[in-house]
Amino acid sequence: MVQGTYSRRRVLVLGAAALAAPALAAGEAAAAAAVDMEQVLLACQVDPPKAGEDTTPGAASHVLAVEQALQAKGLLAAGNVDGHYGTATLDAYAAWQRSLGYTGLDANGVPGRTSLTQLGTGRFDVTRPVSAGSRTDSYGGKRVNTRTATMLRAADAMVSWSITLTQGSYTSSNPDSAGTHDGGGVVDISVGDLTTTQRWQTVRALRTVGFAAWLRTPADGFAYHIHANAISDPDMSRQGRDQVNDYYFGRNGLANNAADNTPEAYRVALTWWEKYQRG
Structure with a gap:
């Protein structure tokens, strides 16, 4: 599989063990x-x-x-x-x-x-129930579910430029996506008109409201864009959920299983939309 395609199989790097707990930690036995x-x-x-x-x-x-x-x-x-x-x-x-x-x-x-x-x-x-809402909602003309659209609006409000989608959810039209867009919660975002700093600021805004988001570059095998997965979307495909696992463990969500290259200044603690809303 070429470097620029998404992985269909995750390889866990156990160096992230600090994030994991042994089976049923204290207080979780029942x-x-x-x-x-x-x-x-x-x-x-x-x-x-x-x-x-x-x-x-x-x-x-x-x-x-x-x-x-x-x-x-x-x-x-x-x-x-x-x-x-x-x-x-x-x-x-x-x-x-x-x-x-x-x-x-x-x-x-x-x-x-x-x-x-x-x-x-x-x-x-x-x-604490979670719902994707309608699967026929849209954002900038691209199909997404209601939860994803709400998250995108919240991230958009954090930056002074518009978040524009190039690919929405519930679509298998792009084979390079390897199934990640087949379900809900996954979008691609245009960054062609943004400076490098603006691109990273957009990544940070998306992560702040609960997306697993990465800036894709020609070095990854893609044209510049941001790939974002709405963490805990119940409609997400298995391939999309594998990428959330990568994000959790500081990986890039690609077949090469490399480390996330996001600069430290633009990283945030893992969260999801409902947790973000509670503050």
Whole structure:
């Protein structure tokens, strides 16, 4: 695979172990009575490429409750009920969604509010629900979901120039994207008329409101643009979620699995839209 294409398979660099926690850290030994959907979505993006013994800090008890419910329905083996939202859990949750009659993106293994609430019946309540909103919203004429459009408007308000999309979501029209735009939450942004500083400031604004965002350059095999993934978008494709994993671990989201080249001045702590809104 050439350097400029997106990876379909992530290789975890364990040097980022400071961000990971051993399975079920103290205080996370029992399943949660209330499941925080934000934490489950975060784990769903960060956990799958990781080794089974690792869990996303703060999310393990919530994931465990989901896994126990999936096990009770005969969809997940006991050995995979470990607080780690790995591939087995992703597949089991997709089976649960299909059992409810969902197909396509609605059966992608990523919890939606309705399916998670139904899974929790008699077991747990869902807190901090996340919704992508309408899939037929738009931003500057490009198709995105409502959550993504709202995030883009918030980032746009932080800079004195306009954020203009060259590619929206829910599209497979660009083969170089390798499936990252097939679902929701993923966009490409034009930077041709911006200075280098303005480009990096746009990256920072996008990251501030909850995007995993990178400046793509000819050195990466692309024309200059910004690629951005709305962290914790429940409609995101598996390829897009792999890139969020890369972002979490300080990588560039490309097939070469290189380090993120964003200058330190334009980096922010990982966040997502709902967390950003709470301040």
